[in-house]
Amino acid sequence: MDGDLIPLERPRAERADAARNRRLLLDTARRMIDETGAENVTMDCLAEQAGVGKGTVYRRFRTRAGIFVALLEEAERTFQQRVLSGPPPLGPGGDPVDRLIAYGQGRITFLLDNHAVARAAMGQNRPVPVAGPGLTRIHIRVLLERAGVGATHLDALTLQLAAALEGPILLYLATPDPAEGERERSLQALAEGWKILVTRVCHP
Amino acid sequence: MDGDLIPLERPRAERADAARNRRLLLDTARRMIDETGAENVTMDCLAEQAGVGKGTVYRRFRTRAGIFVALLEEAERTFQQRVLSGPPPLGPGGDPVDRLIAYGQGRITFLLDNHAVARAAMGQNRPVPVAGPGLTRIHIRVLLERAGVGATHLDALTLQLAAALEGPILLYLATPDPAEGERERSLQALAEGWKILVTRVCHP
DNA sequence: AATCTAACCGGGGTAAAGTCCGTTTATGCT
DNA sequence: AGCATAAACGGACTTTACCCCGGTTAGATT
Numbered sequence: 001m002d003g004d005l006i007p008l009e010r011p012r013a014e015r016a017d018a019a020r021n022r023r024l025l026l027d028t029a030r031r032m033i034d035e036t037g038a039e040n041v042t043m044d045c046l047a048e049q050a051g052v053g054k055g056t057v058y059r060r061f062r063t064r065a066g067i068f069v070a071l072l073e074e075a076e077r078t079f080q081q082r083v084l085s086g087p088p089p090l091g092p093g094g095d096p097v098d099r100l101i102a103y104g105q106g107r108i109t110f111l112l113d114n115h116a117v118a119r120a121a122m123g124q125n126r127p128v129p130v131a132g133p134g135l136t137r138i139h140i141r142v143l144l145e146r147a148g149v150g151a152t153h154l155d156a157l158t159l160q161l162a163a164a165l166e167g168p169i170l171l172y173l174a175t176p177d178p179a180e181g182e183r184e185r186s187l188q189a190l191a192e193g194w195k196i197l198v199t200r201v202c203h204p
Numbered sequence: 205m206d207g208d209l210i211p212l213e214r215p216r217a218e219r220a221d222a223a224r225n226r227r228l229l230l231d232t233a234r235r236m237i238d239e240t241g242a243e244n245v246t247m248d249c250l251a252e253q254a255g256v257g258k259g260t261v262y263r264r265f266r267t268r269a270g271i272f273v274a275l276l277e278e279a280e281r282t283f284q285q286r287v288l289s290g291p292p293p294l295g296p297g298g299d300p301v302d303r304l305i306a307y308g309q310g311r312i313t314f315l316l317d318n319h320a321v322a323r324a325a326m327g328q329n330r331p332v333p334v335a336g337p338g339l340t341r342i343h344i345r346v347l348l349e350r351a352g353v354g355a356t357h358l359d360a361l362t363l364q365l366a367a368a369l370e371g372p373i374l375l376y377l378a379t380p381d382p383a384e385g386e387r388e389r390s391l392q393a394l395a396e397g398w399k400i401l402v403t404r405v406c407h408p
Numbered sequence: 409a410a411t412c413t414a415a416c417c418g419g420g421g422t423a424a425a426g427t428c429c430g431t432t433t434a435t436g437c438t
Numbered sequence: 439a440g441c442a443t444a445a446a447c448g449g450a451c452t453t454t455a456c457c458c459c460g461g462t463t464a465g466a467t468t
Contacts, residue, residue: 015415015464042454053418055458064455123455151400156372156393160401163371164364171326171371172363189360196355197364200404219434222446246424257448259428268425 022060025050026074029067038068038120065123072114072121079110080135096147097202103139104165104194111169112183118170137162147202157201164197226264229254230278233271242272242324269327276318276325283314284339300351301406307343308369308398315373316387322374341366351406361405368401 014022028050032041043064047054061067088094089102111118141158144151151157168190178186218226232254236245247268251258265271292298293306315322345362348355355361372394382390 017464018416021416043456044454047418054420054456055418056416058456059416062456151397153393153396156390157397157400159372159376160368160394160397163375164368167367167371167375168360168363170375171367186360189357190364192357193355193360193364196361197401197405200408201401204404204408219445221434225446247426248424251448258426258450259448260446262426263446266426 018060021050021052021056025052025057025060025067026071029071033071033116038116041067041120063123065121068117068121071117075114075117076110076135079106082106083135083139096143097198100140100143100147100198100202101195103143104198105191107136107165108169108187108190108194111166112178112187115169115173115178122170136166140165144202149202161197161201165194222264225254225256225260229256229261229264229271230275233275237275237320242320245271245324267327269325272321272325275321279318279321280314280339283310286310287339287343300347301402304344304347304351304402304406305399307347308402309395311340311369312373312391312394312398315370316382316391319373319377320381326374340370344369348406353406365401365405369398 025046029041029046032046032049043057044054046067047057050057057067061070082090083103083106085091089098090106092099137158140161141154144154144158144161149157173186229250233245233250236250236253247258247261250271251261254261261271265274286294287307287310289295293302294310296303341362344365345358348358348362348365353361377390
């Protein structure tokens with residue numbers, strides 16, 4: 001028997017073949033997105049290209065949007081590492097306002113780079129679409145608190161700032177695939193706007 | 205050849221039967237939403253209930269989301285009247301910052317009241333989902349300018365504030381149908397957050 | 409190694425969005 | 439009123455996300 005003192009890890013580890021198929025599907029999806037655009041990635045087609053059954057795709061990612069969420073989370077991991085344990089101002093240790101500004105800039109860059117995937121990740125289904133209770137909200141909330149923002153409903157303000165950060169790209173930026181110069185200009189403009197928002201909200 | 209000197213009025217007025225069917229469809233849709241919820245309003249079912257063919261539904265509102273957009277615009281009209289020609293602080297004539305605060309409160313109320321329709325109005329399709337270049341953005345932009353906010357990219361800041369206003373409800377507020385007390389609490393919290401945002405952004 | 413079981417795999421089936429095209433009808437002109 | 443025509447109508451058709459369930463297999467236990 002296993003002498004584990006703490007045997008109750010997550011219900012069960014993912015089976016090897018399942019993990020292999022997950023990778024295969026993610027890679028195939030990534031390739032198809034590059035080749036034909038996210039909106040042309042259909043479930044049937046993805047399954048066929050990957051050489052697995054359609055049911056398998058649905059077992060791994062519960063929905064079509066789930067595929068893009070997974071892709072997005074994967075891409076996000078390295079950025080999250082820099083936020084959680086990198087050097088300031090992005091990482092821990094600096095002035096909270098500077099960290100907010102840096103986080104915003106990083107997040108905007110990330111979303112612009114992954115624009116197509118991010119938009120595809122929000123299916124019109126029930127719960128929160130993208131970046132559920134993702135890092136963004138928690139991070140913003142903690143830094144606002146630390147910066148000493150006085151608001152009786154800090155959660156609402158957090159939500160609003162998160163929306164100000166992500167909304168323009170998810171909701172309003174309609175261009176299916178921003179041109180090169182366009183991207184740079186958007187980045188500059190949104191980063192400046194975010195900086196204004198954060199500094200003025202934090203030191204009135 | 206046509207000797208029209210000023211031939212190019214609007215392409216043509218809407219035909220009477222078309223207008224009648226539009227009304228019929230909107231009313232039927234509204235009723236179905238109340239009865240079974242917005243997510244159960246299917247195109248086939250709507251057409252059948254209204255007693256018209258499916259093609260007709262698609263001709264009137266190009267897409268499923270289009271129906272909800274139309275419904276939303278209809279509901280919005282009275283609020284827009286108050287904004288454009290009502291008494292201050294919502295209507296014209298007062299301090300721009302006060303007007304921004306009042307607009308936000310009104311808009312939050314409106315979106316909470318029409319939560320289900322508003323969410324259904326954003327299909328995951330190409331262009332801007334809800335409130336296209338609707339009043340919100342133009343209004344915010346004008347008032348920011350008038351309040352003397354100094355930003356080199358005013359458009360971006362406008363987008364971000366619009367997102368702060370609408371995003372929490374469209375993007376993050378997951379509850380399918382907020383309970384009575386819940387709605388009141390959300391309204392209070394979001395209105396306060398919006399007030400903080402606007403006042404601090406406008407007089408630093 | 410044999411066995412047992414839960415998880416995985418596949419692909420056919422359903423429902424709903426959106427398209428097409430032949431038919432009908434309202435409206436402007438003579 | 440009669441006619442021409444552009445618009446509206448209807449419903450069959452296509453596509454796609456998502457469900458289901460019988461057969462198969464990885465991995466733990468003995």
